Amino acid sequence: MKKILLIKLLVLLAISWGCNDDEFLDRQPTNILTNEVIWSNPEQILSVLGDLYNRYNDYSTVKSWTSTADFNEAFWSEAGQYGNFQNNGYDYGAWGIWDYGYIRDINLFIQKCTAADKLDVATKDRFLAEARFLRAAYYFELVKRMGGVPLITEPLTYDFSGDPSYLRNPRAKESEVYDFIIKEVDEIKAKLPVDAAEKSRATLGAVLAMQSRAALYAGSIAKYGSTTPSVILQGGEVGIPANLATGYYTKALSAAKEIIEGKAGAYALYNKKPDLSENFSSIFYDKANNPEAIFVEDFKLQSGKVHGFTIANQPRYGAEEEEGGRINPSLNLVQSFEKLDNTFAPLETNTSSGAYNYYTNITDIFANRDARLAGTVMLPGTRFKGRTVDIWAGFQLANGSIISGDDRGAQKTLPGKTTREQVVGFDGPIDGFEFTAQSGFYLRKYLDPVTGSGQRGVQSEVWFIRYRFSEVLLNAAEAAFELGQPAVAATYMNQVRARAGLVKPLTSSEITFDRIAHERRAELAFEGHYFYDMKRWRIAHLVLDGGTITPTDLVQDIEKATKRSTQPYALWPYKIYDPSSENDGKWIFKIVKLSRVTGADRFQFGNYYSRIGDDIINNNPKIIRNPNQ
Amino acid sequence: MRLSIYSLFIAALGVFMASCSMDNYVAPNSDFKGRIVYKGEPINVEANQVRFQLWEPGWGKLAPIDVAITQEGNYSAVLFTGKYKMLFPKGEGPFMTNVINTTVKDTLYIDLKGSQTMDIEVMPYYMLRNASFSKGENKVAASCKIDKIITDANAKNIERVSLYINKTQFVSGANNIATTNIAGSAITDLSNVNLTVDIPTISPAQNYVFARIGVKISGVEDMIFSPVQKIQYK
Secondary structure, three states, X not given: OHHHHHHHHHHHHHHXXXXXXXXXXXXXXXXXXXXXXXXXXXXHHHHHHHHHHHOOOOOOEOOEHHHHOOOOOEEEOOHHHHHHHOOOOOOXXXXXXXXXXXXXXXXXXXXXXXXXXXXXXXXXXXXXXXXXXXXXXXXXXXXXXXXXXXXXXXXXXXXOOOOHHHHXXXXXXXXXXXXXXXXXXXXXXXXXXXXXXXXXOOOHHHHHXXXXXXXXXXXXXXXXXXXXXXXXXXXXXXXXXHHHHHHHHHHHHXXXXXXXXXXXXOOOOOOOOOOHHHHHHHHHHOOOOOOOEEEEEOOOOOOOOOEOHHHHHOOOOOOOOOOOOOEEEOHHHHOOXXXXXOOOOOOOOEOOOOOEOOEOOOOHHHOOEOHHHHHHEEOOOXXXXXXXXXXXXXXXXXXXXXXXXXXXXOEEEOOOOOOEEEOOOXXXXXXXXXOOOOOOOEEXXXXXXXXXXXXXXXXXXXXXXXXXXXXXXXXXXXHHHHOOOHHHHHHXXXXXXXXXXXXXXXXXHHOOHHHHHHHXXXXXXXXXXXXXHHHHOOOHHHHOEOOOOOHHHHOOOOOOOOOOOOOOOEEEEEEEEOOOOOOOXXXXXXXXXXXXXXXXXXXXXXXXXXXXXXXXXXXXXOOOOXXXX | OHHHHHHHHHHHHHHHHHHHHHOOOOOOOEEEEEEEEEOOEEOEOXXXXXXXXXXXXXXOXXXXXXXXXXXXXXXXXXXXXXXXXXXXOOOOOOEEEOOOEOOOEOOEEEEXXXXXXXXXXXXXXXXXXXEEEEEEOOEEEEEEEEEEOOOOOOOOOEEEEEEEEEOOXXXXXXXXXXXXXXXXXXXXXXXXXXXXXXXXXXXXXXXXXXXXXXXXXXXXXXXXXXXXXXXXXO
């Protein structure tokens, strides 16, 4: 009887508990944030936007060292990468991207932020402008790689009717995508802050810099597209009509001028250090009051957002970890830096009669050149983190024979001596020995001089600069040149050149296409521009034509933009050992083709625009293929 | 107990072994091969740089099978029996494809039942004929006749003629040890084009090289070549 009472009580208890079902079951989740929570709080919105910023797409970035140094501007001193110098071309799918998930997330952000009603107008406008900037930036990345793509500016919704074909959109014209980018910037620029100190969020400077670059790209595709008539699609998905070139160049020039004239904030060329090479490399690691950087991807130590670019590429000898030295800038690039009298010349390894030139100091052969050379490339005999890089290939004896070793800093006994001594640099170069300076050079640009940057447990917080002031000047120079204003072009170009120690100004008659192409290659080396520049000028298939290079070819026509560069070359310093001669202890240099370089790169017409995958075309048959694939 | 665990293992092994052959398809076994020809003469190209595509319609998702063409103009593919559409991607090869009629344009329909040999006729811009090579003192001399095949509105000029030599039988712009070029504008007589190239020091030494002549046509990516010839020079 007692038991029955107990059961009754329990049932009663259960029922009375159950009365609060609604409250019990309908709770706020603790593991996700709801739309109402996010869209009423600017700080929450900023973190959503932060995710979108983090997904910004860069072709070349410090997060992936190979992408910064492709196309034989460097040899890759890592055993697993040699295959890239042994093949003869690029896959049609290389460089392809198609992340419409990212575009959808941005479109959803814009839709929801527009609907949010608890924000003040200024904050909301800024968020919306930033999202539209990110979307335009991704469409810019898409159009550079794939040509015209479907322009989706609203989040697409499937109605579960069983037929998703209404969601299929055809590719827009290439020019329409560029027009979209330019128009978006015009519409959002008034809503963004004018603040040169803000580097990692969109500012007026950042969007104008993007507009200037995009308009310049579109202009050059319009102008130079006619030289490769087979890289055109009839519907305009690839290729821009030539009559649009002037309009695009005008826009590129006016956007650049707004920045140059200070309307977007106090941007200027970085000029803080007396040593011009040190000054140039500081642009990339000096994050304090840097007036040159316009828009960057920033990193921060101990925050989880750091990168290992310095670990991958630091000089190997004495490095903080047992690795480094991967990017070895090629002689092709090194010799293209001008002499201080504005002329181009190969490095003088030999006299006109063919004998070696003897140099007292190992750095002498690089004297009187563009200061950007030593700012971009770590030359033999220069210093990093207080240590001189030890790059030399061996001893050359009086009879011309070589004594060298096959290990870093190997020791041997020289003839006439009794003790063993070092016969090759601790940084190489040793042919086929990974992480040594196999080309005779290491990279300097973007290397972080701070102690600890080369440790895997610490890494580096050096930023990656997406837009900087000197590129804006060069954009303006190129646009002005193409618009028939060489004097204006010379003014802008000379500013960039003077900062590099090339103080003798170029006259307007000296401004040519080759000059402009060279200036961009030298100033913007290893920043991801070289690839897109070659593509938009339609010279990639000439520079990378699949033919091999002989040492004789290498040193000719250095000033030409279309000079073949299908294989990276090396320059090896040797020390003379000849106690009876006045040349004892001096340096000679030899041009070397590394044994790992056996292929010659061929950039085909089908490489100008990356392949759109068959899976994408199967899902959306309205997408047409890129030409020549 | 122990016995039953063993027997379980054995039973499992039996299942796994059996499934190995159960879910495998029969391998493709139809040989499809032939040559790319102009009126029966094979078109010599650079190895692995010219290809055509085979599409097999009727399946849900489409993806082409790429078939590469060898230096001598041969191709071969091992395929499943079926109906295929064959076409050259636009701009591929130093030739134009023959238009069959206005509906199918240049697409060939192939009904593959068992092995099949087929020569594919194309219209090259130029043909290299009568190539002859002779050895000299550390040099190779070559001559050939270049015939312009396409002479209508689609005709294209010669950008350059190149003589390549290599250590191995693969000879092209990408694979060579020495090259000589003549610009198209410098050629006066197409029926007698002469080139000479010096043989560089080869390490390790060998007493032969392979040579061939190629024609680069303006605005066309792939070159057309003469057949490769081995030259014994010592």
